[in-house]
Amino acid sequence: MNIFNYKKRSFQKRIAVLSIILIGGFAFWCSVYAKKLPGGIEGASFGIGAYLPALAILFVVLAIFGINKDERLIRSAERLR
Template sequence: MIQRIQSIWLFLAFLVLALMTFLPLATKEIDGSESVVYMFGLKTQFQSESGSEYKLALSLPLIVTYIAIAIICFVNIFNFRKRNLQKRLAIISIVLIGGFAFWCSTYINELPGGIEGATFGIGAYLPAIAILFIVLAIFGINKDERLIRSAERLR
């Protein structure tokens, strides 16, 4: 049974990362066409003679990296008996999420006309929230380690 607080924090980090799939990172409108950057790529809506059309440019390396980070966070939930491994994977997750956020920001810079005039969506702030949840999980892991050490001293 999962009963440790760090499991809850890691699950919340996983949920926040899962939300990144559906929420836009940035939006920019130029000459009647709207470009929206999602975690999986760039979606551009433009008006043509036949109506509104969409163009989607996927970024496969970005998608693969995102899925790997989400899987690491999810698998780390079930390592509550191996606290040292859980802490190492949490630190690795923080580094990977930071790198992923930087990579997303460079991808946002590829919007037509640059980043000026772009509005950032809530998806741009979700990596920071996921890192916060993982840091709270590390605090929970450290608290468990102190509790076990004090219990062993009493024996």
């Protein structure tokens, strides 16, 4: 959804920050829920899926850097007009 808002860069950044918060909240909820399981998380084996929320947050942060770069490019192009 965020990709279609390319003309609204401040809205894109707000959605990106909201998605970081939601990803972090979901990861926290999963960890709390996993501790309540009968065996707990001591006997669990973690695969690549355990690291996907961190990877998603990394990509969202990179997207925010890209949005900021676009804003700087637009401002410099407007100064040249």
